[in-house]
Amino acid sequence: MGTSVRSVQPSRPGPAQTCKVALVGFGTVGSAVARLLLARAHEHPFQLTHICNRNVQRKKADWVPGTVRWTDDIDEILASDANIVVELVGGLQPAYDWVRRALESGKSVVTANKQLIAHHGSELLDLARASQQHLAFGACVAGGVPVLSGLYDGLAGDRLFKVRGILNGTCNYILTRIEQLGASFDEALKEAQQAGFAEADPTDDVDGPDARAKLVVLARVGLNADVKPQQVLCRSIRDLVTVDFEYAHDLGCTVRQISRAELRDGQFFAAVEPALVPQGSPLASVSGGQNMVMSTGEFGGETVFSGHGAGGNPTAVAVVSDLLQLLRYRSPGAQAPDRPDARPYEVSGDFETPHYLRFVVKDSPGIISSLAGILSKYQINIDAVFQRPGHDKAALPFVITLEACKTSRVETAIAEMRQFAFLAQAPLRMPILR
Amino acid sequence: MGTSVRSVQPSRPGPAQTCKVALVGFGTVGSAVARLLLARAHEHPFQLTHICNRNVQRKKADWVPGTVRWTDDIDEILASDANIVVELVGGLQPAYDWVRRALESGKSVVTANKQLIAHHGSELLDLARASQQHLAFGACVAGGVPVLSGLYDGLAGDRLFKVRGILNGTCNYILTRIEQLGASFDEALKEAQQAGFAEADPTDDVDGPDARAKLVVLARVGLNADVKPQQVLCRSIRDLVTVDFEYAHDLGCTVRQISRAELRDGQFFAAVEPALVPQGSPLASVSGGQNMVMSTGEFGGETVFSGHGAGGNPTAVAVVSDLLQLLRYRSPGAQAPDRPDARPYEVSGDFETPHYLRFVVKDSPGIISSLAGILSKYQINIDAVFQRPGHDKAALPFVITLEACKTSRVETAIAEMRQFAFLAQAPLRMPILR
Numbered sequence: 001m002g003t004s005v006r007s008v009q010p011s012r013p014g015p016a017q018t019c020k021v022a023l024v025g026f027g028t029v030g031s032a033v034a035r036l037l038l039a040r041a042h043e044h045p046f047q048l049t050h051i052c053n054r055n056v057q058r059k060k061a062d063w064v065p066g067t068v069r070w071t072d073d074i075d076e077i078l079a080s081d082a083n084i085v086v087e088l089v090g091g092l093q094p095a096y097d098w099v100r101r102a103l104e105s106g107k108s109v110v111t112a113n114k115q116l117i118a119h120h121g122s123e124l125l126d127l128a129r130a131s132q133q134h135l136a137f138g139a140c141v142a143g144g145v146p147v148l149s150g151l152y153d154g155l156a157g158d159r160l161f162k163v164r165g166i167l168n169g170t171c172n173y174i175l176t177r178i179e180q181l182g183a184s185f186d187e188a189l190k191e192a193q194q195a196g197f198a199e200a201d202p203t204d205d206v207d208g209p210d211a212r213a214k215l216v217v218l219a220r221v222g223l224n225a226d227v228k229p230q231q232v233l234c235r236s237i238r239d240l241v242t243v244d245f246e247y248a249h250d251l252g253c254t255v256r257q258i259s260r261a262e263l264r265d266g267q268f269f270a271a272v273e274p275a276l277v278p279q280g281s282p283l284a285s286v287s288g289g290q291n292m293v294m295s296t297g298e299f300g301g302e303t304v305f306s307g308h309g310a311g312g313n314p315t316a317v318a319v320v321s322d323l324l325q326l327l328r329y330r331s332p333g334a335q336a337p338d339r340p341d342a343r344p345y346e347v348s349g350d351f352e353t354p355h356y357l358r359f360v361v362k363d364s365p366g367i368i369s370s371l372a373g374i375l376s377k378y379q380i381n382i383d384a385v386f387q388r389p390g391h392d393k394a395a396l397p398f399v400i401t402l403e404a405c406k407t408s409r410v411e412t413a414i415a416e417m418r419q420f421a422f423l424a425q426a427p428l429r430m431p432i433l434r
Numbered sequence: 435m436g437t438s439v440r441s442v443q444p445s446r447p448g449p450a451q452t453c454k455v456a457l458v459g460f461g462t463v464g465s466a467v468a469r470l471l472l473a474r475a476h477e478h479p480f481q482l483t484h485i486c487n488r489n490v491q492r493k494k495a496d497w498v499p500g501t502v503r504w505t506d507d508i509d510e511i512l513a514s515d516a517n518i519v520v521e522l523v524g525g526l527q528p529a530y531d532w533v534r535r536a537l538e539s540g541k542s543v544v545t546a547n548k549q550l551i552a553h554h555g556s557e558l559l560d561l562a563r564a565s566q567q568h569l570a571f572g573a574c575v576a577g578g579v580p581v582l583s584g585l586y587d588g589l590a591g592d593r594l595f596k597v598r599g600i601l602n603g604t605c606n607y608i609l610t611r612i613e614q615l616g617a618s619f620d621e622a623l624k625e626a627q628q629a630g631f632a633e634a635d636p637t638d639d640v641d642g643p644d645a646r647a648k649l650v651v652l653a654r655v656g657l658n659a660d661v662k663p664q665q666v667l668c669r670s671i672r673d674l675v676t677v678d679f680e681y682a683h684d685l686g687c688t689v690r691q692i693s694r695a696e697l698r699d700g701q702f703f704a705a706v707e708p709a710l711v712p713q714g715s716p717l718a719s720v721s722g723g724q725n726m727v728m729s730t731g732e733f734g735g736e737t738v739f740s741g742h743g744a745g746g747n748p749t750a751v752a753v754v755s756d757l758l759q760l761l762r763y764r765s766p767g768a769q770a771p772d773r774p775d776a777r778p779y780e781v782s783g784d785f786e787t788p789h790y791l792r793f794v795v796k797d798s799p800g801i802i803s804s805l806a807g808i809l810s811k812y813q814i815n816i817d818a819v820f821q822r823p824g825h826d827k828a829a830l831p832f833v834i835t836l837e838a839c840k841t842s843r844v845e846t847a848i849a850e851m852r853q854f855a856f857l858a859q860a861p862l863r864m865p866i867l868r
Contacts, residue, residue, distance in 0.1 A: 010551040127633045138588065142738065144733075144735070145588075145737055146584045146587065146588020146732075147588075149584065150583065150584050150739075153580065153758075153762075154572065154581075154583040154584060154752075155580055155751060156755040156759060157750070157751040157757070158751040159474065159750065159755025216846075248482070282719065282740070284721060297578075297751065299748070299750060300747060300748040301468055301741065302742070303578065303579055303739075303740055303741035303742075304740040305584075305737075305738035305739060306732060306737070306738045307500060307736055307738060308736070313582055313733040313734060314734040316591070317734035318591065318734075319591065320592075321592070321602075322591075324591060325537040325576060325590060326589075328587075328590075332773060388699060
């Protein structure tokens with residue numbers, strides 16, 4: 001560092017020094033970004049110069065100044081004098097090509113595209129560096145909650161080894177509705193779709209890929225780990241039923257879709273799945289479409305970030321915050337929000353954890369004994385057995401909780417249990433977080 | 435901005451580029467900072483060169499390398515080649531002189547000194563700018579919780595208008611003990627002192643000045659407001675008794691020391707005082723010595739930050755995060771974490787809010803009527819009256835809740851109530867947060 005800390009006087013960017021911004025993608029988030037930039041125009045030096053979208057004619061909005069150029073041609077953006085491209089089209093293609101080309105043509109990029117960063121983060125960050133540009137992606141995780149900058153800047157001094165979170169608002173909305181109303185998954189999903197919280201095809205949300213992409217980005221920024229989404233185990237919330245919440249409550253817990261990653265003894269563990277969380281945990285208090293991230297560091301312990309994880313305005317705040325940070329810290333000495341030494345890992349889903357096993361059986365004598373026999377064979381200790389009264393004997397749900405052991409051992413035991421004719425459904429396994 | 439976004443390739447600071455750090459103050463936080471810097475020495479370019487403390491001989495620790503120079507002479511630090519001074523002595527003097535002189539002698543400063551920044555923030559930031567140095571103070575508020583960087587960087591894109599928080603762990607510890615054990619304030623304070631959570635003289639914590647300094651720093655960073663601590667109303671938690679928690683529970687609330695600041699119609703409101711918070715609010719879930727900050731923005735809504743607000747290690751994480759951020763973003767274009775346009779405000783404590791009034795009376799007929807008469811005179815609407823059974827008629831506690839109105843009106847009404855001979859104690863007023 002030497003004398004370079006004696007830097008020259010920081011310049012104060014003012015309206016005179018304008019920075020030209022092209023917006024690519026003018027959906028909910030894109031229009032919120034435009035509104036936010038325009039609403040605060042006197043407070044920052046950004047000038048919105050272009051809006052690019054398919055069939056752009058039908059998108060034109062009268063509140064956008066006439067000086068903004070509307071186009072459906074990405075080449076026009078790339079050939080323009082815009083300094084920064086804000087990519088909000090989502091998905092891998094054509095976003096990947098566009099972001100690459102923007103960086104190559106000497107533009108910095110701000111993106112809210114979690115899949116893009118989850119799949120191609122390292123490559124695009126390298127390209128940004130080689131192109132002497134910045135790539136900022138603070139809006140990828142938890143929308144308006146400033147968790148990526150919190151982990152990267154605010155907790156830089158710690159050595160983080162664990163991140164856990166509720167990263168998908170749709171799942172959280174559905175699960176809280178099942179819990180509150182005793183609704184079935186299908187009913188809660190339908191309600192979420194009607195309320196605009198879920199897509200017509202909810203796969204990406206309820207089966208985990210959306211949360212998984214966010215977890216991979218979190219792991220890059222918080223844990224310095226460069227892993228691919230397809231390495232991370234995802235399990236759906238589709239198999240949850242009301243009785244799981246009843247048993248969870250008996251255990252002092254609730255059920256949430258939890259995304260977690262952990263570094264332990266040089267190994268990297270990660271999974272996205274429904275899990276039991278204690279009622280006293282901050283994770284249990286997240287309701288509706290909110291998001292939460294808890295990080296754990298060797299020195300500072302647990303830190304919690306929560307707020308609005310989705311929606312046009314919160315996500316737009318994250319995008320504009322990235323723009324401002326890029327401007328504040330743009331300079332020869334500044335680095336983009338990527339730890340330079342993010343390193344690749346194998347990913348294991350084999351957490352050592354207590355488990356909840358829910359069975360639905362045709363009642364007959366000897367069931368517990370048969371199941372316990374298999375658990376014992378794999379040296380898995382039973383913690384407790386719960387059976388709520390009032391259920392149909394032909395489809396009787398009950399729960400066995402297990403002491404902490406490797407998930408793989410429980411999986412093997414469950415596979416062997418499938419032979420039993422008394423099972424009316426495949427057993428449901430969930431970790432119990434502590 | 436023009437072409438400057440096309441910056442040259444960011445340099446990667448490595449061990450070769452060392453940055454010399456002098457530690458001033460070697461108490462709990464100072465030694466934790468030294469340990470953290472030494473534990474992660476291979477991961478960052480900081481070299482601990484000096485440790486300065488009074489009676490330094492008795493402070494010397496064998497785990498500190500022999501290359502570190504121990505001194506009790508600040509002039510030696512100021513004359514040294516250290517690039518950054520980390521000020522951890524606390525209090526206004528001599529810290530103020532030392533920080534001034536460090537900046538003037540061409541050193542950047544990282545400090546955890548909330549009183550210093552609360553009282554002299556603008557002046558010292560101006561001096562840092564004029565000296566072409568940085569002044570970082572992320573550890574001043576909520577210790578290890580990265581709330582200042584979260585507000586300044588992560589939520590820069592929003593227009594924040596409200597911050598509320600639990601900023602003093604000692605008060606929170608005492609209040610949760612009164613709540614859990616039915617202890618008196620004095621008993622809970624004694625227990626907190628024995629557990630190391632409270633000082634022998636607890637004034638700074640329980641009467642509000644500690645939280646007030648943090649609130650002033652939060653307001654600077656989050657709300658862009660330059661106000662002085664002495665402008666902000668502080669009310670003690672000393673007058674709270676167990677029955678206040680019982681009534682609070684009846685109202686679906688609990689009691690916490692809340693620090694809050696709000697910009698509304700160009701006016702700035704702030705106070706530090708005990709308040710009722712709904713059980714469903716994140717603020718109610720903060721237990722023991724934890725800290726929490728909730729910010730509210732025009733665009734992104736509510737964001738919550740929480741974690742360990744004090745203690746050596748969490749505070750050291752914040753200090754080292756500041757060091758790293760200073761290094762990452764040190765450069766001609768980078769600014770210290772201060773919004774350049776923080777502006778001065780008059781401060782009003784006259785929030786418009788619902789109220790909780792707790793009376794202790796010698797029971798006699800006509801009490802409610804007398805009190806209601808005064809409230810009515812000042813056009814204050816009663817929401818409800820609560821009286822729990824089983825109390826002594828000579829010192830009967832009961833509660834009147836009021837609909838939202840200006841605090842000043844309630845104060846005036848209370849002043850007038852003091853005439854009543856049936857009052858066994860002065861009435862206790864608390865706002866009810868929503």
